[in-house]
Every structure is written in structure tokens, then in C-alpha cells.
Amino acid sequence: MYLFTVLLLVFCAYANVHGYEREPTRYALLSNLTRSVSNILHILKDEKADNGLMKNLAYKRETYQSSTYENTAISGRAVDGISNSQWGGGSCASTNSELHPYWYVDLGKEHIIERIRITNRGDCCPERLHDVDVTVAGHDKRFDAVCGTFSGPGKASEKVVVQCPKGTKGRYVRLQITKGSNNVLTVCEVEVMGR
Secondary structure (H helix, E strand, O other), X not given: OHHHHHHHHHHHHHHHHOOOOOOOOHHHHHHHHHHHHHHXXXXXXXXXXXXXXXXXOOOOOEEEEOOOHHHOOOHHHHHOOOOOOOHHHOOOEEOOOEOOOEEEEEEEXXXXXXXXXXXXXXXXXXXXXXXXXXXXXXXXXOOXXXXXXXXXXXOOOOEEEEEOOOOOXXXXXXXXXOOOOOEOOEEOEEEEEEO
């Protein structure tokens, strides 16, 4: 599985640079390859830390968001198991521009939640991911348990990891931009790691 992931990421890095418009520069090739290797190491490190005990609790679960950009960037795209950070890949969820946009997932029942991994958009506007509070709620949907905050601004294709305090338990996990008035919340994958 790891070998397949490595090969796929290297291919994507190569494909991103080898467009039809121009010849790739050595710098562009090296930059994309470095980013791909960094993402691979990050994934492998997380998998090793998970020790097989944790899993992605958000995969294919019910999701909601405060609004939906052009009625196409639906909230469920963020839990489809595909961390393609390119908008054209059809795997990113996005709200409209609004005050304090949010996205959340229903895990179906309460779980122990260790951390949340968020894949940021890579082809445009990565700075939109900023001042994000990650909160957890029980069956009552009162999002008062704070896992953490990502101040940002995000970088292109960045995998943001928010570590929850030990023993955090909940059924719902919400991401919400808390500062500014005209914000768009775009996430290309959200993984809730826990038991």
C-alpha cells in the first residue's frame, strides 16, 4: 500500500509540472518532487504513530456546511477518501464567502478523537484556511470541546494536523473560521483519527 502511495504521489508531482503549455524547469520538478516526498513522509509518520489502533472515523460519514459554493462543492467531498488538493479533481468542499463559515461531520456515535488532519487546497487561494477552530460535540451538538486552532494562513496542499487533548470524546467534529467577515472555508479532505 505504501509503495502504491509513493508511486502515485511521484506521478502526480510529475504530471503537475509536465503540462502542455511549457517545458518544466528543473526547479519546478524538484519543488514538486520535494513537496510529494514531504507529504509521503508525513503520511508514513502518522500511520506509524497510529500503530494500527486508530482509523479515519470521518470516511464517508454524513457532513454539513454553512453554505455550498455554486451548489457543487458539497460537504461530502471532504470525506471521500481522496486528498486531491486540485479544485478540478472534484474532491474539495467549499462554502460561499460569509461570516464565520463552518463544516462538520457526524461520526455516527461517540468516539475517542486523537487528531484531525485537514488537506488544504493546492491550486489556488491556500491562504483562505486561517483562524480555524476545531471543536467537538456530543449527541447534543454543543461544540464546546476545543481540540485546537489552526491560525494559518495555510500553504498550498498543506496537510494541517490539529492534535486534540487526551481523552477528547465526541460524535461531531466542526471546523469554523472565527476571524474576519468575508471568508471562504475550502477543505479537500478531513480525516478524524481516533478509536
